[in-house]
Amino acid sequence: MTIVPVPHLDKLVVQHADLQPHLQALQAAGVSSHNVGQSLLGRDIVALKFGSGPHRVLAWSQMHGDESTATASLIDLATHLQTSPPDWLSQVTLMLVPMLNPDGAQRLSRYNAAGIDINRDALALASPEGKILNDLVSDFAPHWAFNLHDQDRWYRAGIDGLPATLSFLATAADPDRKVGETRSKAMALIGQLLQDMQIEQKVGVGRYSDEYNPRCFGDAIAAKDIAVILVECGFAPDDPARQEARRLTAEWLFFACEKIAIQQLSQDTTCYLSIPMNQDKGCADLVIENVQLAPDVLADVVIRGDKVDPHSDQRVIDDIGDYQHLHAYQRVDAAGMQPIPMLTYWIEQPLFLDDDTYRKLIDMGYIRFAGDRELLEVATFWPVDWRNSRVEPQAALCRGDKATMALGQDESIQLAIICGQVIPL
């Protein structure tokens, strides 16, 4: 069984306008859909309904506006169910809500338009989006709830595993995280599908922390004795728009609904409990190994960038220390090299910046730019570290600083990193 991805949703962040043609196509094809409310800024939030059977499943995505992978999965699933409805569909009622936070999606933000984290609003219900989800749960009374998110690409499946392309959690229903009948059913379903779909043979799979937070929707819904499964779509190397996680999540949802429909559910939690725990900050964009920070002080420098866009040049020095064990999407060895204090090039006459000029400037000790930006013509694909004022040259590397530096021996530059990107000198 393959679920074909619909076109045009293979983006870093899917927005409300991206969704509309697909919703309209589904509606035109006869899929039951209704408006469940509006976001704070008046964008329609739509639920798609399939089947009319006794086992009710609710799935929603993108309550964090910048976490859109599973929105595409829901549209892929809906399109598949519409074009090739499986026999078991008569046994379930599925309610799919793609994109609960369209305002956040528009601003590429986690939060809603008032700055509220909808997933910490389950008790206060201050956000219209939180109220919508709360009402859906009350009115629809699902037996199963699938809470679909994205996790950043620093999560790793266990301390020595792959980047966590998918992570799962059978959400706890109380502060003691008791494993009662409902929660163990959720654990068993996760484990069963991992085995059936052989997901761990394809990508890194992590188990998400089950710390209980009553303000989170998953936890609040689980407290109503509903089986809640959190799915976190993550990164896979060379897959910036998370299409692997999108595809696997769509298929996972399909098989999960099938198991629920035919009631092929167990209570065996063994497989779930053997999933390695998600390791926060277990991966990095770039690790520069063995930098000589001072005489007799050797350390690795860890660089991470924008949470959503792996190609963004907003990268900073995130950690300094022993990071030999990290999974790095890129690693360079700086053995024998130390940071070299670098100057800011002040632009007051036209500068045509191609690779050659860039290399020459670096060689002369300039690594960032300030002054009159109008006079700079960029003719290189390398990033440009632009500053509003001159930055004092300094030999120290500091956490939180922009990842622009030169390393070498005796004032001779061997390695240049600009905005987190290694520059071939």
Ligand SMILES: [Zn+2]
């Ligand atoms: Zn999230």
